[in-house]
Amino acid sequence: MTKPLSKIGSITFATIVLAFSLLLILHKPLPPGFCEKSTIDRVILHLFEPILRAFYYYPSKYLFTSAENQIWWTRLSLNSLSKTMGPINVFDRHSVLVKDAVWNGVNVRTYEPRLLKNATGGAVVFIHGGGFAIGSVEMYTGLTRRMAKEMNTFVVSIDYRLSPETVFPENLFDCEKAVDYLFQNGAEEFGIDPKKVVIIGDSAGGNLATVIAQRRLEKKAEPKLAAQVLLYPLLQMVDLQMVSYRYFHKRLDGFAFVDPRSVAFYYMLYAGIPLEKAKELVPAVITNGHIKPEHRDRIDKILSHRSFIESTHLYNLSKVPDRWEIQESLEAQDLLDPIIFNPYFSPLMRENLENLPKSLIVTCEFDTLRDEGMIYAERLKTAGVPTKLINLKNGFHAMLNMHNEITEASFCLTDVMSWILEQF
Template sequence: MLKAKKESNYTKGIVPVLITIFLLITGYALYKPLPEGFTISKWDRAVMHVVEPALRVAYYYPSRMFTKPSNMVQWTRGALNTLSKTLGLLVNTHGQVDIKWHKWNETPVKVYRPTNNKTSTDGAVLFIHGGGFALGNVDMYDSLVKRMAYEMKTLFISIEYRLSPETVFPGGILDCEAAIDHFFDFGAVQFGVNTSKVVIMGDSAGGNLATVIAQRRAARNSFPKLAGQVLIYPLLQMADMQTVSYRYFHSRLRGYALVDPESVAYYYMFYAGIDMDEKAYLVPSVISNGHVANHLQSEASEIMSYKSVIEMKHNYKNHSITERWEVSQSYEAQDLMEPFLTNPDFSPLMRKDLSNLPPTMVITCEFDILRDEGLIYGERLKVSGVPTTTIHYENGFHAMLNFHSELDEASKSVDDIEQWTLNAINNA
């Protein structure tokens, strides 16, 4: 009996030790030092040293195990949808925001309305979520939008557009426009807003859709005019995947759970209606710019002409950037992508006339492969005479606003966005 009791105590004692050893080994295996300048406060870096490996385990590594890119999309959707439920838990609106789902012209929208319509403005914000056209949903951005609606005391409408590969270009645009048209038709009566005081806002692929919608409304001279647009690390082009920010990723950020060139290629091509389960072999050519036909290169280069200015201003703490590598041409990829690369509804950076656009805020982050296209678009807007505010977060990274409750850098960005948006609404 005594011997059995000793063995039991031994077993109970060894289990915690084994668990501790396992966790230490796992932590050591997953540890990757963050680049210099990646977030600035000690708290933010500590958080990201936990979050980034967790993201690698949850979706990045598993998604690379699928042979079909469509299965990779499905896994990533599920993983991110689950993980998003653990974020933003500290957001408390103190019962001051009413949240209801509606369906406007067959497009679901989630409306965030200050309780008893106690708004600080008579305007509104149209929010379009990101996710590479294939990921994300309104609920994933619920805490962020809820926070902004509460802190700004302003009506927010978050749009649930259909995703690719199930719904391809221009389906997402049309979904958003259908909902927005309904709002402009009925918003004044239904919510008591002044429809000339509406700001459109989106992040990443949502920034693409927001940009496209603003451009299309400007081209049609639609009324009411938008009071402003907020573009948060927007995805704007696919004609140059060897910008400095892309090349920096290859040299320093490969293997981190951050937006990577291969994923952009997959998601953008899914959005274009290309069956990437069959055409995955094209991706290596695409990320070298081998998908750009010769007769499109001069047009693309003209639009990207500000890249030299961008390269001089931002150098990743003097980290050396690799030179552009040899283009691996793919005539098949060129044929498939030709209808899209200079189509401004697909790649809004390629629109030549930007003069009639509303006041704009462009948010960019240093550790983001989309950094350069956002910086270029901001410069082009300024040259075109559009009142433009550009804020570049030298310690920020793509999708950081999804951690607005957890990271100081992201929370500061939300504050900046709120202040600019309120000014745009009040000045309209």
């Protein structure tokens, strides 16, 4: 005769049944090609994405309807979920020395390898993503700690102020002040060769990283950055109907990935548009209704590589919708026209890209921002800048945050670190 389950056993069994039931209810099939390089990766993502949707996406969309509450919940939920990712390594504290500091009034976190004491003599400056409104050095500490440990290199992560509390260009200036401090004091305080500084940023952090590179070149600042690494960067706000944006609307809408509406909303907050007004203008902006007609020829010239991308990156022959009708908004045009062509705000709009530092750009096939990263890489090459583009055929936005969980993300991070070491 089978013995009945104990009370603890019954609770455990009920919890497992409930968890699997919720996953089945929330399950949405991922598109072909998405994380298909590894079956394990795809299974992990099938488990993780519904959790992200349940704890972040649905509450922010349906429960916290005001723009202010959406920002609050998104920060709280993503910061909390990030702490559950990655193994806890009790030995890391013996291999990497982590300190919080203030550089030129800006909060930073430094990572110094203990065992080989900065074998490269260089430094990596990391600027985190999050649409200028989310994220922190704490959320990215697993990634930056791993970089310091595996490269045996000094790493500094910048905790710049976020939008909407702080808006352009102050967020940018925070990052620039921290970079200036490193160049001014790095040799004396950390034994760093100032000619071996690489700047790296992901998503909105990629925007800030390359704008700093552009500004240092413009100011003829010395020493020069050794290289820039841009991970699925957010680079423009003039065309939200590129093919990667339109594919998201067709096949990935409703998943908890970076979507065109979020790009438009957070970019407007960075521009200083008030919260509720930004939310109101999103429908017009995602159709390019914020662009004055007289600017369209200029945009077509700068983004001329769009047609090549659209003809060669076919999403496993999945039909992508044609460009939809523009919903013009004179209000959006008046508010955004003074800023969206500013290269400090939209670095892809800079016409002359010559003499920028050697560049590595990582894009992901299933990422809303894929096309602008590819266009920037092509334009850098055309300008004579040594540039390497890695397009992760099975990748998605922010996947390197899952470098411990997704094998392709881990391999990509290894490739990024190898490329950086080559620059040293």
